[in-house]
Amino acid sequence: MAKDTQNLSDKSLDLIKKKSTINLVVVVFAFAIALASVYFTRIIVEQLKVRELGIMQLYAKSLEFTVNNQNSPDELAFVVQEITYRNNSIPVIQTNGIGLILGTKNIEIDPAISESEREDFLMNILEEMKLEYDPIEIPFRDEKGEVYDYQYIYYKNSVLLNRLEYYPLVQLSVIVIFGIIAYIAFNYSKSAEQNRVWVGLAKETAHQLGTPISSLMAWVEYFKEDETLKNSEIIEELEKDIHRLEMITARFSNIGSVPVLNYENLPAAIEATLSYLRKRVSKKVEINLSAKPSDIRARINKPLFDWVIENICKNAVDSMGGVGKIDINIKKSADDKIIIDITDTGKGIQKSKIKDVFLPGYTTKTRGWGLGLTLVKRIIEKNHEGKIFVKNTEINEGTTFRILLKS
Ligand SMILES: Nc1ncnc2c1ncn2[C@@H]1O[C@H](COP(=O)(O)OP(=O)(O)OP(=O)(O)O)[C@@H](O)[C@H]1O
Ligand SMILES: [Mg+2]
Structure with a gap:
């Protein structure tokens, strides 16, 4: 089983490795x-x-x-x-x-x-x-x-000979400068293309989800009229699912456009996501939040930031096989940045793979897409002008992801 997982991750990394071979x-x-x-x-x-x-x-x-x-x-x-x-x-x-x-x-x-x-x-x-x-x-x-x-x-x-002696240096500098410009231009157009794919796909998904959601809402209203169904659990459950679908639509439509950032009470916003998560993960996983001061405010886009916390916490739960502890600590740095540390007691990340975890397609899970952390990085860096990195990780002891936000 472990071998299978390894093979899978190797396969998904193939593309990345092939690219670096071409570069070489x-x-x-x-x-x-x-x-x-x-x-x-x-x-x-x-x-x-x-x-x-x-x-x-x-x-x-x-x-x-x-x-x-x-x-x-x-x-x-x-x-x-x-x-x-x-x-x-x-x-x-x-x-x-x-x-x-x-x-x-x-x-x-x-x-x-x-x-x-x-x-x-x-x-x-x-x-x-x-x-x-x-x-x-x-x-x-x-x-x-x-x-x-x-x-x-x-x-x-002669002057000619002297010039010719320096000619290779001039030529080399021209080649190097040209190479650098070409590299930057290539990377820029590549990231612009990736951007278009992300945005296009997200917008389309949000748009397509719109129709069935409004139809479902109409059905719920219809059931509420029905005397036999009026106060039943079915309607309650349906409404929860609709709410969840609406949240998903909000996420996709926000990532597909320039999201609006609002000042929010950060610990309260994260706590709301955690209470949703606690109900859905194993009871053997303890999730704690601490914040100092307890009402740190930050400019975030709520639906997208929820998505970040959810993805990191889900990875943490996966890494501990359903048993362990997640600690989220929010504080301010000396230079007035907001620090969010998310620490788990999971299996850790190999030092040589730390760079890879944010790459699209990198996964060690049989059912993983390797997109969770790519999305997280994009939301933090592109939409919130923040930073995210692996702050610390020890095999079989745990991992800390750190998010830095402007205050
Ligand atoms: N907290 C963690 N502890 C140990 N390994 C982790 C942790 N978070 C991420 N990883 C590693 O990074 C990989 C990439 O994570 P990412 O969330 O991008 O993809 P995924 O979880 O495999 O798939 P999905 O697209 O469903 O999220 C994981 O497969 C795992 O190997
Ligand atoms: Mg994941």
Whole structure:
């Protein structure tokens, strides 16, 4: 039997688990795309670095050629035009053998700054360049081909390369932001859809119950006219049932619309529900109510709040197999909220299942729908702007549900 119940609960949780597996697959997939994108951008960056180094070497060679071959003006013009000035992206500083700056290329210098500021600015860039790459040496040769001096070409990554290095980060942030927005939008539309189902179904139920109830009322009036039935128990019982049906209709019609909240004496309202319940549950279940102060007032919708107390108490009775004690304690918190603790002496909830009890479809009962606590949570959070959670639970000792309401 216990095994059957377990199977049933596992089955009803299947849907919830399947959903979280899908979520996991999507996250893993997005992560894989992001990683692949970072990896390929890195490869491109590395290749571009090699290319830029090649350009720099060609640039240095062309300079070397220019300084060491001063006899052929045509060739020189070609080298200067076609190669030296072709580099229009890599920042370059050219120094002499003792480190004095001779010239720069592709470094933007503010024309408004003074000569000394300009020097400092260039020295800073030179330091950056020294950290990034080793300089390229240009040997100067005399007519005999002997090296008599050196110049150095310092350079750093082009703006394009730098941008490309940060590109994966930008891309990742865009993917993450997009993911978050998509997730929020998806969840919002999902909860809006659930809302429509709840509201639609509740309204329809209330509407459909209307006709048979008015018909039943007419029948009761008719029986009351009848001399033989006038004071019989049947009429009394019928009226009770009609009253109960009307209460159910009120619940459904309230949950299907924006319910009106009224200031009520909370202990009195709960006591009324309890006295109804006491008659219907096993005599071996003791239900006690304590409140301090005893006339705490709260803004509630009576039919819906009844439903909350009824659902929680029914669960409590189920959890103790019909024998035990339910204590309801109402008090005010330091920050002026109303606290309602409902404690039972039942079998408790496994710690790992505490999160699940409010999910639609989660049940451990053979005849349960797993909707009771979903409804309770909805009524407390959506209709009363309150909170509900499992405050405490111990296996085979009992459970406390806590409701927080605004005062
Ligand atoms: N007081 C409690 N003590 C122990 N377990 C509880 C208690 N209240 C709820 N649960 C667990 O949470 C589950 C979900 O409760 P919920 O009221 O949502 O559905 P249900 O009672 O199984 O079915 P129904 O839709 O008929 O209410 C229960 O099946 C039970 O396992
Ligand atoms: Mg229930």
